[in-house]
Amino acid sequence: MHKQLKYKFELKFCLKFLVIIFLIVLIITPSSALDKDLEKSLPPLESHPLPTPLNQWQDQPYSGDYFEQIQASVGGYLLWSEFPIKIYFDRPDNPDDIAATTRRFNQWVNAVKKSINEWNTYLSMIEVSQPELADIIIERKDPPIEPKIDPETGQLQIPRARTAQTRYEFYIKNNKLLHKMIIKISPRLSEIATLSAVRHELGHGLGIWGHSLDENDVLYFSQVSASIPISSRDINTLKKIYEQPTRLGWPLPINN
Numbered sequence: 001m002h003k004q005l006k007y008k009f010e011l012k013f014c015l016k017f018l019v020i021i022f023l024i025v026l027i028i029t030p031s032s033a034l035d036k037d038l039e040k041s042l043p044p045l046e047s048h049p050l051p052t053p054l055n056q057w058q059d060q061p062y063s064g065d066y067f068e069q070i071q072a073s074v075g076g077y078l079l080w081s082e083f084p085i086k087i088y089f090d091r092p093d094n095p096d097d098i099a100a101t102t103r104r105f106n107q108w109v110n111a112v113k114k115s116i117n118e119w120n121t122y123l124s125m126i127e128v129s130q131p132e133l134a135d136i137i138i139e140r141k142d143p144p145i146e147p148k149i150d151p152e153t154g155q156l157q158i159p160r161a162r163t164a165q166t167r168y169e170f171y172i173k174n175n176k177l178l179h180k181m182i183i184k185i186s187p188r189l190s191e192i193a194t195l196s197a198v199r200h201e202l203g204h205g206l207g208i209w210g211h212s213l214d215e216n217d218v219l220y221f222s223q224v225s226a227s228i229p230i231s232s233r234d235i236n237t238l239k240k241i242y243e244q245p246t247r248l249g250w251p252l253p254i255n256n
Contacts, residue, residue: 042074043177043250047243048081053122054239065236066217070210075170075177076246079207080135084124087116088134108140108187111194118230119202122238136181136205138198143184163189164197166204175251181205196227203234207241 070077089112092105116125131137143165163186168179183201185194203219211221217231 043247045245047245059232063232066212067237067240075248077241077244078209079242081249084126086128086134087125087136088128088131089138090140107191111191112198115198138183140187141184142186164201166201
């Protein structure tokens with residue numbers, strides 16, 4: 001089994017991977033000179049073939065999209081190039097247990113599976129049994145509370161507890177720049193709220209790294225009381241993302 005390089009600050013990492021770490025700094029304090037050096041170390045921006053389900057997707061009449069709200073990472077747009085996308089999600093040790101805690105866990109699992117099935121119509125996904133094999137990991141955990149320092153006042157700000165979160169990590173495998181998505185969904189949510197949360201966060205995990213301003217879209221920026229289904233605008237946006245060039249899934253330059 002190959003040894004994957006994770007996105008952490010550790011001295012043992014090779015120089016190539018340290019380049020990825022420095023990219024986060026560039027988001028905050030960009031430098032044109034460093035940008036040029038780092039670009040030489042990363043794959044060039046190229047487009048992958050459009051996945052068949054998205055290629056066949058037609059929205060007539062066109063209901064619009066919110067592509068202008070989508071952010072590209074330093075690795076390009078966060079899209080997948082190999083299918084099916086491998087997903088791992090937490091399951092109870094003994095799903096047949098009749099205890100209330102296990103029943104709630106099974107409800108969480110059912111909501112996750114339903115959301116995956118909904119998005120699977122547009123991008124092929126498959127469940128794997130081990131997290132280290134997965135492209136997307138969905139954990140039954142509360143997202144961490146991350147205090148921040150207000151740059152103007154210098155005071156420590158404690159944000160509200162969150163119920164869902166998605167983050168990404170870059171790594172290198174077979175000399176290709178790849179990424180992994182880690183989604184955390186709180187165990188405290190109801191089954192309906194869990195479904196809405198997973199549906200939203202999985203949209204991020206599939207590449208919609210941004211939010212809609214329309215409350216009728218799954219990727220609406222704020223939580224709504226109703227369970228919103230995946231909209232045509234969500235899919236129009238997803239399709240446009242997968243038409244964009246990216247550095248992900250492409251080999252590093254030979255001179256590296």
